[in-house]
Amino acid sequence: MASGRVEIDGKAVTFRTPREAADHGLTYLSEDRKGKGVHVDFGLRQNLTLMALDRYVHPLLDPSAEERALEVAVKEYGIRTGSLRNKASALSGGNQQKLALAKVLHPAPKVVVLDEPTRGVDIGAKRDIYFLIAHLAAQGLAVIVISSELLELIGLAHRVVVMRAGHFSAEVDGANLTEQELIAHATGTANVDA
Amino acid sequence: MSTPEPSRTDANEAVRPRESGAASWQERIQNFGPGAGLILLCLIGTWLNSDFATPDNILNVLTRTSFIGIIAVGMCFVIISGGIDLSVGSMAALIAGCVIMLINWAGQMVGSPLLAVLIGAAAAIVLGGFLGMIHGVLITRGRVEPFIVTLGALGIYRAYLTYFSGGGAITLDNALADLYAPVYYGYFLGVPIPVWVFLCVAVAGGVILNRTAYGRYVQAIGSNEQVARYAAVDVDWVKLKTYALLGACVGVATLLYVPRLGSASPTTGLLWELEAIAAVIVGGTALKGGAGSIVGTVIGAILLSVISNILNLTSIISVYLNAAVQGFVIISVALLQRSRRT
Numbered sequence: 001m002a003s004g005r006v007e008i009d010g011k012a013v014t015f016r017t018p019r020e021a022a023d024h025g026l027t028y029l030s031e032d033r034k035g036k037g038v039h040v041d042f043g044l045r046q047n048l049t050l051m052a053l054d055r056y057v058h059p060l061l062d063p064s065a066e067e068r069a070l071e072v073a074v075k076e077y078g079i080r081t082g083s084l085r086n087k088a089s090a091l092s093g094g095n096q097q098k099l100a101l102a103k104v105l106h107p108a109p110k111v112v113v114l115d116e117p118t119r120g121v122d123i124g125a126k127r128d129i130y131f132l133i134a135h136l137a138a139q140g141l142a143v144i145v146i147s148s149e150l151l152e153l154i155g156l157a158h159r160v161v162v163m164r165a166g167h168f169s170a171e172v173d174g175a176n177l178t179e180q181e182l183i184a185h186a187t188g189t190a191n192v193d194a
Numbered sequence: 195m196s197t198p199e200p201s202r203t204d205a206n207e208a209v210r211p212r213e214s215g216a217a218s219w220q221e222r223i224q225n226f227g228p229g230a231g232l233i234l235l236c237l238i239g240t241w242l243n244s245d246f247a248t249p250d251n252i253l254n255v256l257t258r259t260s261f262i263g264i265i266a267v268g269m270c271f272v273i274i275s276g277g278i279d280l281s282v283g284s285m286a287a288l289i290a291g292c293v294i295m296l297i298n299w300a301g302q303m304v305g306s307p308l309l310a311v312l313i314g315a316a317a318a319i320v321l322g323g324f325l326g327m328i329h330g331v332l333i334t335r336g337r338v339e340p341f342i343v344t345l346g347a348l349g350i351y352r353a354y355l356t357y358f359s360g361g362g363a364i365t366l367d368n369a370l371a372d373l374y375a376p377v378y379y380g381y382f383l384g385v386p387i388p389v390w391v392f393l394c395v396a397v398a399g400g401v402i403l404n405r406t407a408y409g410r411y412v413q414a415i416g417s418n419e420q421v422a423r424y425a426a427v428d429v430d431w432v433k434l435k436t437y438a439l440l441g442a443c444v445g446v447a448t449l450l451y452v453p454r455l456g457s458a459s460p461t462t463g464l465l466w467e468l469e470a471i472a473a474v475i476v477g478g479t480a481l482k483g484g485a486g487s488i489v490g491t492v493i494g495a496i497l498l499s500v501i502s503n504i505l506n507l508t509s510i511i512s513v514y515l516n517a518a519v520q521g522f523v524i525i526s527v528a529l530l531q532r533s534r535r536t
Contacts, residue, residue: 019426
């Protein structure tokens with residue numbers, strides 16, 4: 001079941017592939033980090049710039065510009081790595097996730113969709129990622145976080161849309177944003193309780 | 195954007211053993227392996243036969259390498275992207291046949307024989323690119339395995355050449371053959387023309403693979419197609435272009451090959467697919483895709499043709515077993531690659 005409308009900056013857009021979505025300024029971070037998120041056999045630099053290569057083409061790729069971008073990103077996102085020349089497989093799960101985040105944000109999207117951004121991530125990296133998301137939102141980027149961890153959502157989100165069995169169940173915000181409320185909508189018992 | 199405070203809590207990560215030292219050591223062997231093998235072979239060749247290290251023989255080996263080498267450069271892209279093309283030998287034969295027929299026809303229709311040859315040469319590249327594009331479309335839009343598409347094409351192309359030639363040979367008219375001959379037999383600055391073309395194709399291939407967005411996408415797809423797709427890479431289009439590029443390379447190799455004999459027969463380009471794939475694999479490119487090098491591929495192609503040259507110059511192993519030696523080499527290298535990874 002796939003229907004609905006997507007609007008970016010008030011304009012209706014349609015896309016069928018990640019390529020078309022990126023062209024419209026929407027990028028996506030998958031929950032499946034190793035299967036869809038990062039190239040573990042690639043270097044950090046190649047991972048970081050993959051979605052924004054046209055920025056480094058004039059007309060040939062400029063590896064030194066890519067390296068500078070990597071240095072900046074490693075600082076900005078707090079990616080812990082022994083060497084900038086490491087492969088992504090040499091990073092811990094949390095740092096791979098930060099790299100993946102840096103990658104989907106590198107093309108400077110208008111909307112970013114983060115699917116379970118803290119799954120399989122150690123507690124320290126989790127904290128970094130929360131700070132980052134809050135910071136991005138404060139800058140005005142539209143951030144959509146998909147998560148099954150309620151506390152994570154309550155801490156991060158201004159508005160939460162609850163989905164149940166593939167359908168819209170409720171939109172919750174402000175003072176209503178509590179665990180009970182979310183669980184009630186997620187399990188379909190909201191109206192029973194009330 | 196300012197820094198989201200990095201945490202100080204993950205001290206366990208600081209003491210993680212670094213894999214980078216071991217990895218780079220292995221990579222270094224992988225990078226120098228083919229070159230070292232080639233040098234070793236050349237030393238053996240020199241030791242076995244004093245004619246081996248003469249400039250004439252070396253240029254001869256390089257000239258013979260150039261056909262396979264040019265195809266191998268294209269094949270390198272296809273294999274790095276995770277694909278394969280088994281049809282290149284048959285494709286070369288079919289293109290050779292079609293080009294000869296076209297030049298003969300154009301020689302009569304168009305006044306200028308030179309123009310006829312030029313039309314034929316251009317047609318070789320266009321036809322190769324077109325056939326490769328068809329492979330690409332079937333593989334990406336049709337969702338058929340590359341192995342199946344190109345295996346089928348292998349049969350189809352050679353059968354059509356055999357049909358066109360009536361089982362015999364398609365031969366270039368004498369006057370036109372004389373005009374075309376320098377493309378194979380000519381020299382520029384003391385080096386045969388095919389070797390120059392090989393060099394240009396290899397340099398262009400290296401630049402495209404390592405210094406263009408397209409080359410990066412090819413590697414990304416071979417390394418993990420799904421990750422590449424989610425990273426907004428237009429996977430189908432990039433893959434399609436690798437097959438078209440390989441087809442064009444086959445066209446270039448064929449247009450250099452045609453003047454050598456001035457004819458095409460059912461045995462033209464036989465087992466070229468084996469040699470081209472072997473050159474890529476011997477050069478250190480993993481058959482599963484993701485990473486590879488043009489320099490390695492060039493060395494691999496030269497290495498294979500040095501082996502065949504040594505077999506020709508000495509009588510240790512019969513020259514009839516040339517393809518067998520290449521087969522053994524490709525399997526051994528694949529075994530080595532596997533054991534290195536585990």
